[in-house]
Amino acid sequence: MSNERIGEHGFLADGLTAALVSRDGSVDWWCPARFDGPSVFARLLDDDGGHWFVRPGDQFDADRSYLGDTLVLRTVFTTQQGTVALTDALALEPGARVHIGLRPPRVLLRMVEGLSGRVPVVMSFAPRFEYGRVTAYLAQHDSGVAVTAGPTTLTMSASVPLECRDGDASAQVTVGEGQRETFALAYTPTYGGGQPPMTDVGAALADTIEAWESWSRAHNYPGRYPELVRRSALVVQGLTYQPSGAVVAAATTSLPEKLGSDRNYDYRYTWVRDFALTLRALKVAACPYEAGRLFTRVAQAVGQPGNQPTPIMYDVEGERDLTERKLETLRGYGGSGPVWVGNDAWRQRQLDVPGEVLDAAWTLRNQLDPMPADVRQLLAALADTAARDWSQPDAGMWEARDVERHHVSSKVLCWVALDRAVRFGTALGSPEDLARWASARDEVRAAVLQQGWRAEVGAYTGAFGSDELDACVLIMPLVGFLPATDERMRATIELIEQRLSSGGLVRRWPGDPAGFLLASFWLVQCLALVGEGERAIAMFEGLAGRASDLGLFAEQIDPRTGEQLGNFPQAFSHIALIDAAWLLTNTTCPPE
Structure with missing residues (x-):
């Protein structure tokens, strides 16, 4: 089970499903097909239920907030080496305004930004499909990995090299001031789902922020x-x-x-x-x-x-x-x-x-x-x-x-x-x-x-x-x-x-x-x-x-x-x- 208490999780949503993110940067719950569909990350209910974390490799303090009137989460990690910010969101469709979530691309967005110093950051991607039943087949490609189990395929695009082993993926990168590293995890049905969307994480985050803000302004x-x-x-x-x-x-x-x-x-x-x-x-x-x-x-x-x-x-x-x-x-x-x-x-x-x-x-x-x-x-x-x-x-x-x-x-x-x-x-x-x-x-x-x-x-x-x-x-x-x-x-x-x-x-x-x-x-x-x-x-x-x-x-x-x-x-x-x-x-x- 995640060390985080229930109320310590951040909530992301896109009009089809929701993800919960712990204070230490771990996605501990996500059912990508829809709210009541099978999970791929369920660490909230069991250590072996699957997770996806991005966080500093050394000891840190975390401070977080939503960006304005949105469900886009920003966590600032402060370490002895410096400070980095992690921004998380479930993407909304490009150009969505006011009436959000009608056709979201089903992509979980994560971006790490260096704010000061040089901070070692680690990423661990360990999906466990169907409520922890299945460790999926993983295939590496030029910009990331694709993971398939039965009707569900997850495709990760990353700006850093990934190491793959036993159905999991990991990465380590040192992030300096002004540097950005990005990850996009797209869900598609295995059969008839088509190709996962190509995602510019920075642009998708900006679009998602504006979509939520426009809904709030209305x-x-x-x-x-x-x-x-x-x-x-x-x-x-x-x-x-x-x-x-x-x-x-x-x-x-x-x-x-x-x-x-x-x-x-x-x-x-x-x-x-x-x-x-x-x-x-x-x-x-x-x-x-x-x-x-x-x-x-x-x-x-x-x-x-x-x-x-x-x-x-x-x-x-x-x-x-x-x-x-x-x-x-x-x-x-x-x-x-x-x-x-x-x-x-x-x-x-x-x-x-x-x-x-x-x-x-x-x-x-x-x-x-x-x-x-x-x-x-x-x-x-x-x-x-x-x-x-x-x-x-x-x-x-x-x-x-x-x-x-x-x-x-x-x-x-x-x-x-x-x-x-x-x-x-x-x-x-x-x-x-x-x-x-x-x-x-x-x-x-x-x-x-x-x-x-x-x-x-x-x-x-x-x-x-x-x-x-x-x-x-x-x-x-x-x-x-x-x-x-x-x-x-x-x-x-x-x-x-x-x-x-x-x-x-x-x-x-x-x-x-x-x-x-x-x-x-x-x-x-x-x-x-x-x-x-x-x-x-x-x-x-x-x-x-x-x-x-x-x-x-x-x-x-x-x-x-x-x-x-x-x-x-x-x-x-x-x-x-x-x-x-x-x-x-x-x-x-x-x-x-």
Whole structure:
């Protein structure tokens, strides 16, 4: 396993896939075909999973940052002999502006520049295809090497001579002030993929920087914490598979929620819930074009639910069968196996999904006017699903794998689905539909108010009949089910803060191993809504300060160590930051 912690990695993306780069210059994760494809570098999950590092040969200190509003990473290595900079990026297509990642060349770019002195630099290229199963055949050519294993070919072009042995390649070069050495690693399908592109690394980096910067300039977020919001919006954009518009939950699989545990899941897929929340966050972050365009993708992927449970997730191109399988080739991050491909949550019933989709549609109603026919049919079908199924138990937002329960958050979001459907009026349904939806909405509300409240606990709990607190009920004021100032709601917020929060990090339930960033940002919003603006601001800024030096969040943070845990970077966490920043902008909190 890489010596780097989860949150110490930089994140590169090109609209098809992502790479993670450690502070010491090692590409420790890359699935070059697409986000959920097989890896060629997986050192993040096992020392033998494959890597590609470029770094000084002697001891060094490293300082890194993204170049402006981009996902182009620059690491400055300082040694006794001098200083060099390493610039890393996944290339965007030449001339790409604003609408990035539509046809990227699938090339990983690396450039070393001498800044002072003369620094010995070493390069080690050790791909391990299909999640570490295969050491590939390597063929050397004039400007580099080509490596092939089954359907995947990687072609490296280098400005320095390479030494090849046993399927790996290495190089050593001394880089002086003003000197540049470059590497380009292109992915092509072995059969029918054509020739890899010829890459001028300097020009490709400049083009990629300008593409990201042009996207950022086109989105003028007007609220609080603009730098944090822009960075989070860039991360969400980087997690978007541009051919379909699917936003993956994270770039990785099987990074643990707790070291040594087996709570390791594959997050390289699109959850309808996450996607709906992403659309709202993109609008908040002044990305209405992306939000409106991507909403039609929801309709295409979900289809018409009919009498079956609403599909909750799918892969980046819309396939729903994500059956889990265990990988025996990788030991897992820090030995925290198993490592999984696929996610069996696709089989679950999660009744909150219609509410998230209809709420996103209501937020984006101006972008959906006139409403496309397939979107109208989807929203009406989801409202019917909520009216029909709200009284059923489900797996809940946290995707419990033991038994189904009557989760309060699921009921609340069924109410949201019906409430938003009624608000759409005859644009969505007939007068008879509206009357039926309104009646079901009122039934749901009455059930939650009666059965969700536990007088013995003094709070709304996670499920009907349960005494266990659950942070997911913090959504109740955020979706308009109850005002945060309602006596019972305020008591719930206070109790969750007292019992589930530590250092501003909120656990999902008692015994949850770490603070869940999504729930933590929910508490920020609830505090603002009850009028505690100064505390909300302090908590928000404390959470933002827990991001990595590159402004990246995983799913969770250990309150004791500050270490980030779970798959990385996590779209949910960045979405929640955007939402919280916008709510702070629109409450009575004093301006910055």
